[in-house]
Amino acid sequence: MKVAQRIDWNDVRARLAANEKALHRGLEPTADELNAVLARRAAALADRAASRLARADEDRILVVVLGDARFGMPIARLAEVVPLKRLTTVPRGPAGLLGVMNLRGEVRSVVDLRAVLQIDGDRDDADGYVLMVRRDGKEIGLYVDQVEGIRSVERTSLAPASEAHFVAGMLPDRIGLLDVDAVLAHDVFLGNETQRA
Secondary structure, three states: OOOOOOOHHHHHHHHHHHHHHHHHHHOOOOHEEEEEEEEHHHHHHHHHHHHHHHHHHHHEEEEEEEOOEEEEEHHHHHHEEEEEOOEEEEOEEEEEEEEEEEEOOOEEEEEEEEHHHHHOOOOOOOOOEEEEEOOOOOEEEEOOOOEEEEEEEHHHHOOOOOOOOOEEEEEEOOEEEEEEHHHHOOOHHHOOOOOOO
C-alpha cells in the first residue's frame, strides 16, 4: 500500500507566485524594448505624413473619351459612373439634354457632354457611360463615350488651356482637365437653351 505524500501548500503557493512573476516579466517589455517600439511607430507616422504631403500636389482624375478627345474629370466631383442604359427623352427639353434615367428609383437628368463641349461626331448609346456629378447636393448625369480609368496627376504638370472655356488645363499627354463648375454653368443645366421642337 502506497502512503500518500503530504502536499506542502506553502511551497505550491510560492512556486505559483514565482511563475506568475516570471510570466509578467516576460510579457512586459523592458524600457529598451518599449523605446524601440515607440521609435518604429514614430518613424511609420512620419512616413505617412510625408506621403500625405507628397500627395497634396496630386489630384486623382477619371480619364474619359468623347470622340477623339480625352478629358479628365476630378474624382472628388464624381458620385459614381454607370453604364448608359435606358433613357427617357424629355419633350421640348433643352438641346443637349439626352433625357432622364432611373437610377435606383430616383430620376436623374443626363446631359450629352459632347454638346456642352461642342464635340462633333455620333454617339454610340450602346457603349456609353454616365458620370454622375455632384452639384448643390444633387447628382446630374453627363454622357461620355468611354471610360479609360483613374490616374493621379501632378498639379505642376498642368499647362494652360488655349481658348477652352470648359478646360482648366492640359496634361502632357493631351488630356484636358475639365473645369466642372464651368461645365455645370452651361445653359443646358439652367434650362435656358433653345428648347427642342
